[in-house]
Amino acid sequence: MAKERMLRFVTVAREMPEKRPPDLRSQDFHEIYRDYATDKAEEQSARCSQCGVPYCQSHCPLHNNIPDWLRLTAEGRLQEAYELSQATNTFPEICGRICPQDRLCEGNCVIEKSGHGTVTIGSVEKFLTDTAWEMGWVKPIKPAKERAESVGIIGAGPGGLAAADVLRRRGVQVTVYDRYDRAGGLMTYGIPGFKLEKPVVMQRIAQLENGGVQFVLNCNVGQDISFDAIRGQHDAVLIATGVYKARDLAVPGVGAGGVVAALDYLTASNRKGFGDDLPQADAERLNAEGKRVVVIGGGDTAMDCVRTAIREGATSVKCLYRRDRANMPGSQRETQNAEEEGVEFVWLAAPKGFTGGAQVEGVMVQRMRLGPPDATGRQSPELIEGADYVEPADLVIMALGFEPEDLPAQWEQPDLKVTRWGTVRADFQTHATNLPGVYAVGDIVRGASLVVWAIRDGREAADAILNYLAQGAVVAAE
Incomplete structure (x- = not known):
């Protein structure tokens, strides 16, 4: 029966x-893709070849069992399909929306390689979990037994x-500390609503809160509470701060008014979406309405900025990138969406200053x-002498990537080992740092990366922390 389907x-x-x-979509911040109807999700899932070596699964950082939940979807067994998809993924509805499937699962689909067009894995994943929320299949977090051990997590x-x-479902007492007034990190304040509507994030945070996770918000570790105090209050600590320090340009005029960092701009836009009141200076400085906007960068953050500026009513939006389209790091799907919405891309262009x-x-x-190619295999950009020009701009948004903050200095932890890039040094499998009982995951270890990799790291670290707590219980018993 399954083969026939x-x-x-x-x-x-x-x-x-x-x-x-x-x-229409460029006038608001709602998601741009409509939902699959059930019969369409079943039809598209049935395109899966059920290949013996599922490259979609092996190229997914979470190794989601994609062929099996596609088969269940095709058979109309949607609740079983959802349960299988969430068995390896804490936030499948978020990954279905914002993962770069064209570079991961879908980009490695066998039928895509044979010229038939990839299975729409991300859209089916989104459909399954949205259906699960609507139907009540997403169950509350109810540990079978409460445990006395507690874990402090820095970064929401x-x-x-x-x-x-993972920890709360096993009965561990969990407290999450975060510098912002809402949990979610970049999912809340960094990613625009047209890619990830905020109620999708908030419902997961509510699930965690209702399940007993304690959130301490507006809490800047190193200022409002010391790292040593957090270690003293918990049996283990997980560092999951992400990387928020914007890379800058060392060029003339970089400090001029109207030259802003991408995250500052996106955070202001998302806050307006929540209905927050911004300080008047920020409301004017970080608003693209009526301005000629230039975004510098070629990654996904740059794509978020250009598309946000279009929605805010910019008179023109241009994106400067120093390589060509084929060599840009951002999603090709997002680039196409931006072009459709009126963004102009200026390839092979780099800033040398601001007027x-x-x-x-x-x-x-x-x-x-x-x-010639650089150390990563990508062709290196070279300057064309005498071809400089000035691009008019009222607002320049720099989306040049992010670097880690100096945590050992900020937290007065000189013994915390970091790499030469400033990221926290942690074991590849357990995510343990050199400090006993302290673990680290996500971008603060990897450097700026994908949400799906952070989810994988968090799940793995939780399992390692559970083993660490179990070892402590054995020692105590002895």
Whole structure:
């Protein structure tokens, strides 16, 4: 029966959920893809080839059992499909929305390689979990037995929350500390609503709160509470702070008004979406309405910025990137969405400074060409002499990536080992740091990376912490 339902990739074409027209979706911050109807989700799942070596699964950081939950979806066994998908993923509805499937599961789909178009894995994953929430299949967190041990988690982003979920389900007392006034990290304040509507994040946080996870918000470790105090209050500590320090440019005019960091801009936009009142200066400085906007960078954060600026009513939005389209690090799907919405991409262009004095008026642009590959295998950009020009701009958003903050200094922990890049040094499998009972996960270990990798790290670290707590119980018993 299953074989009859599957292997339909030859007769059934790949079909994504309907995308809202650009002229409509660019007017608001709602998600741009509509939901699958049940019969369409079943039809698209039936395109899976059920191959013997599922490259979609092996290229998923969480190793989700994708072929099996696609088969269950095709058979109409949606609750079973959801339960299988969430068995390895703490937040499948979030991954279904924001994972770069074109680089991970879908990009390695066998039928994609054979020219038939990949299975729409991410859209089916989103459909399954949204259906599960609607139908009440997402169960509350109810530990079978409460335990006395407690774990402190610093950072309420995907890594910290994934660990909190695993630990709390095992009865461990969990407290999450975060610098912001809402939990969720970049899922709440860094990713725009048109990719991830905020109620989707808030319902998971509510599930954790209702399940007994304690949140201490507006808490900046090293200022409001010391790291030593957190260690003293808990049996183990998990560092999941992420990386928030924006990379900067050492060029003339970088301190001018109107030259802002990407995260500051996206956070302000998301706060407005929550209905928060921003300080007047920030409301004016971090608003693209009526401005000529230039975004510098080619990653997913840059794509978030250009598409946000379109929705805020910018008169023009241009994205400068020093390599060409084929060599940009961001999702090609997001680039296409941005172009549809009116963003202009200026490839092989790099900033050399800003004009205008106290208030930016333009970006001094150097034209580039691609030379030999660098150490990563990507072609290195080279300067074209005499091809400079000025791109007019009222607001320049720098989306150049993020670096780790100096945690040993901020937390007065000189013994905490870090790498030469400033990331926390942690064991690859257990995520243990050199400090006893202290673990670290996500971007603060990997450098700026994907939500799905943070979720994997958080789940793995939670298992390691449970083993560590068990060893302590054995020692105490002896």
